[in-house]
Amino acid sequence: MADSDQENEIPHHFEGVEKLMEVWFTKTDRGKLCDLRKIPRKKIEGLLHLVKCEVISFASNDYLDAYVLSESSLFVSKRRFILKTCGTTTPLLCLQPLLILVNKYAGFDQIEDVFYSRKNYKRPELQLLPHRNFEEEVNLLDNFFPDGVAYSMGAINRDCWYLYTLNPPSGAKGRVCGIQEPDQTLEILMTHLDPKIMSIFTQEVCKSGEEATIKSGIDRIIPNAVINEHLFEPCGYSMNGIFKNSENGESLNGSYMTIHITPEAEFSYVSFETNYSQTSYKEIILRVLETFLPGKFVLTFMANKTSVGNGTHGEVERMVALKEWLRLDSQFCRFQNYDLTYAFFTKFPS
Numbered sequence: 001m002a003d004s005d006q007e008n009e010i011p012h013h014f015e016g017v018e019k020l021m022e023v024w025f026t027k028t029d030r031g032k033l034c035d036l037r038k039i040p041r042k043k044i045e046g047l048l049h050l051v052k053c054e055v056i057s058f059a060s061n062d063y064l065d066a067y068v069l070s071e072s073s074l075f076v077s078k079r080r081f082i083l084k085t086c087g088t089t090t091p092l093l094c095l096q097p098l099l100i101l102v103n104k105y106a107g108f109d110q111i112e113d114v115f116y117s118r119k120n121y122k123r124p125e126l127q128l129l130p131h132r133n134f135e136e137e138v139n140l141l142d143n144f145f146p147d148g149v150a151y152s153m154g155a156i157n158r159d160c161w162y163l164y165t166l167n168p169p170s171g172a173k174g175r176v177c178g179i180q181e182p183d184q185t186l187e188i189l190m191t192h193l194d195p196k197i198m199s200i201f202t203q204e205v206c207k208s209g210e211e212a213t214i215k216s217g218i219d220r221i222i223p224n225a226v227i228n229e230h231l232f233e234p235c236g237y238s239m240n241g242i243f244k245n246s247e248n249g250e251s252l253n254g255s256y257m258t259i260h261i262t263p264e265a266e267f268s269y270v271s272f273e274t275n276y277s278q279t280s281y282k283e284i285i286l287r288v289l290e291t292f293l294p295g296k297f298v299l300t301f302m303a304n305k306t307s308v309g310n311g312t313h314g315e316v317e318r319m320v321a322l323k324e325w326l327r328l329d330s331q332f333c334r335f336q337n338y339d340l341t342y343a344f345f346t347k348f349p350s
Contacts, residue, residue: 013123014236016262016269017189018072018086019131022115023098024179025079025108034107035078037065043101047094048074053085059228059242063253066240068230073240077254079108084273086260088128092116092140099144113179113337114145116164119189119298120156122267134162153331153342154298161189161298161342167335178337184303186281186312188288190270192295192347198263202235212237221287222257222276237261243276270294281312282319289322297325299343313341324348 027034044067048054053071060066067074071089075082081098083091102108116137124132130140138150147168154160197216199205206212209229213219218239219227225241232238243255257274272288281301289297301316303309313332320327322345329344 011266012264013126013267014087014262014264015121015123015126016086016260016267016271017119017121018084018260018271019089019091019118020082020084020116020187020273021091021095022080022082022185023095024112024114025081025102025106026110026112027108028110032107036076036081036102036106036108037078038107039076039101039105043105044074044076047097047101050094050097051083051085051091052089053087056230056238057228059226059240061226061242061244063244064242064256066228066242066256068228068238068240072238072260073258075240075254075256075258079112080254084258084260086262088126088131090128090131092130092137095140095144111145111166114141114148114164114166115302116141117187117300118162120160120162122269137162138164151333153300153333153340154329154344159191159296159298159344161300163340165335165338179304180306182277182304182306182308183275184277184301184307184309184312185273185275186284187300188272188285188297189300190272190292190294190297191268193263193268193270194293195265195268197292198261198265198268201231201237201261201263203231203233206231209237209239213239217291218259221272221291222274222284225257235263237263277308279308279311280315281309282315286322289325294347296344296346299345300340302338302340304338310339313339316341316343319343321348 053069055067057068065076071087072084085091130136141148141164147166149167151163200216209231212231213229227241229239239259241257255276260271262269270292301312325345326348327345331342333340
């Protein structure tokens with residue numbers, strides 16, 4: 001290659017940061033048996049085509065369909081749709097077609113709640129419409145949801161986290177009462193990862209996703225998960241874990257964990273997410289940190305009023321330090337039906 005061509009070559013970059021869209025549905029007439037899993041597989045694949053990703057593998061139990069995608073994951077339960085996609089995918093472009101499919105095949109006629117969130121991108125200029133900036137995303141979502149509200153947590157000129165959700169006035173006319181079943185989500189979004197650990201998620205070190213899962217210790221983070229994983233060529237890793245029962249035998253209808261790894265040193269990124277029900281998440285958080293040894297991470301925890309995990313908000317507030325990680329920032333928000341805690345940690349010395 002000529003020197004001039006080398007000078008003009010654009011450095012490779014993959015955006016590990018995911019866009020996370022979660023939609024809960026309900027029915028005006030609760031007498032009808034509705035289920036999002038009635039949407040045909042071909043229709044699901046059509047939605048994903050709009051998003052610019054495809055299905056790699058599939059696992060399910062009585063409560064949840066879990067898809068490993070070419071760019072992250074999709075989870076479909078009876079009335080909850082969770083789409084999490086990285087790279088330059090466009091998940092908000094599937095929202096309108098999703099609503100049509102839900103009405104046609106699943107029988108729901110109302111949206112009960114919406115959550116759209118993401119960390120700030122490392123290279124936002126590489127994103128596609130409508131995901132080039134948060135304002136663009138909010139403008140699209142506002143067209144669907146007149147009671148939508150948008151928030152930015154953390155330092156907007158450094159590591160931060162964006163959220164769009166529904167928060168209508170209490171007692172508003174026509175308001176759906178909100179999700180009454182216990183619900184919670186823990187996310188840990190990690191950067192500046194340990195290079196030796198990241199090398200596990202390359203095909204130079206491991207020959208399969210299962211080998212990477214065991215070698216890294218991912219299988220020990222929440223031990224009773226049924227894991228479906230994929231190791232990409234030449235590097236990168238995705239996994240979904242689904243649960244039937246908790247450690248104490250409690251039924252976990254639709255519980256999951258998911259991990260996605262971009263191991264390249266220049267833009268290393270790991271995300272961990274779960275809605276696994278716990279009264280305390282400290283041990284899970286520490287297992288995640290000890291598995292990946294991030295230099296920095298964003299932690300978010302969101303729970304509704306009926307979740308047994310509500311004590312986690314106070315728990316995170318007391319986490320001034322987690323072993324060698326120091327908390328630099330913490331924020332708390334209270335919505336009509338959910339509470340949210342955001343925290344940012346960095347390894348000391350940074």
